[in-house]
Amino acid sequence: MFYISTWRGLLTAGLCLIGASFVLAGFAYSSILVAAVGLACWIVCAHSVAVTFMRRLRQFAEKTEQATLESVLAIHDIETAISGLSKRLTGVEQASERAEKSFDALKSTVMTRVDKLENHAKRIDRSVNDGQKQQVKLKVDTVREFDAILQIRALLEPDGPTPYFGGWAMDSMSVLRIAGEILRRRPRLVVECGSGASSFWLSKALERTGGGRLLAFEHLREYQEDTVRFLAGHRLDHMADVLFVPLCRMMVGDEPYDWYDLSQVHLQPGSIDVLLVDGPPGSTGPLARYPALPMLHPFMAEGALVIVDDTIRKEEQEIVERWAAQYELKELGSFGERTMAFQFGAQKGALRLAELAEKAA
Ligand SMILES: C[S@@+](CC[C@H](N)C(=O)[O-])C[C@H]1O[C@@H](n2cnc3c(N)ncnc32)[C@H](O)[C@@H]1O
Secondary structure, rough: OOOOOOHHHHHHHHHHHHHHHHHHEEEEEEEEHHHHHHHHHHHHHHHHHHHHHHHHHHHHHHHHHHHHHHHHHHHHHHHHHHHHHHHHHHHHHHHHHHHHHHHHHHHHHHHHHHHHHHHHHHHHHHHHHHHHHHHHHHHHHHHHHHHHHHHHHHHHHHHHOOOOOOOOOOOOHHHHHHHHHHHHHHHOOOEEEOOHHHHHHHHHHHHHHOOEEEEEOOOOOHHHHHHHHHHHHHHOOOOOEEOOOOOEEEEEEEEEEEEEHHHHHHOOOOOOOEEEEEOOOOOOOOOOOHHHHHHHHEEEEEEEEEEEEOOOOHHHHHHHHHHHHHHHHEEEEOOOOOOOEEEEOOOOOOOOOOHHHHHHH
């Protein structure tokens, strides 16, 4: 842009006008000189204007550059701020996800615990119920046991102190049933595996029948001597032979057992009318009482009574199952809470194995 605003412009214009007047007035050389000076002034003026213009243009460019730089910086700052915000947003999102996950985990833990507590409460409920049932059963059993003791004493009329029932010894209900069977059957020979309190009651029952004999096997010397002494004290020694019969290793079928060594015991074939299996103790080996029938069956009378104690135990149930598969055994039912009776040599009866299993449960 070119305009006349400075003194150089005015001077140039003045000189040009003077030059032009000299031309009009006819002063050719003077007018050329004035025109030249005016042109020079114009050039100077134009240069000055151009310098000013360039300076302003430079200033404008610098300002523009500065403004651009500032804008770039500002944009960079904004971008940095946005990136920071975005990072924070991501952080907040991750924290929220984490919080959600830990809430879920907490919820699941709480639910599991609630479930466990519910199950626990149900178990407690069941235990309380079972406990109440057992309490009722215990009362009934106690009354029955007591009643059986009274009946045994009335039936056998023992004098002096008598051995206790239960625990390691047979319970009173079983002894009452066995005593009843002895009085009814009047056996000639009763064989007992495992001596103790029952030896006294069996001898007493035999005494009441006026005949018969008890042959008891005892593998522990101490208890054999105790029983012999006790029977002698009650003047029953003539009714019973309580023998010390140690256990020995023997093969029954393919299996080894520790059972009574009968090599020194004399038995007549078909002579045993009643067999009570209450020894050896289960602690002497697995299925410890199984050999009783395999070893004694040649000496059993047809229709003999076989009594097995502790049939609430799984081992005794298995023993009975094995016997039933091998011998003619007819189940006669329960002789008390934990005692079963069978008839030997009768037609094979269906064993109530389901009932046995139920008792074990
Ligand atoms: C299951 S107990 C049964 C004894 C016997 N049939 C009775 O009912 O009294 C089996 C074993 O207990 C042992 N025994 C005998 N008298 C005992 C006593 N006073 N205390 C602890 N155990 C005894 C004997 O070794 C016996 O063979």
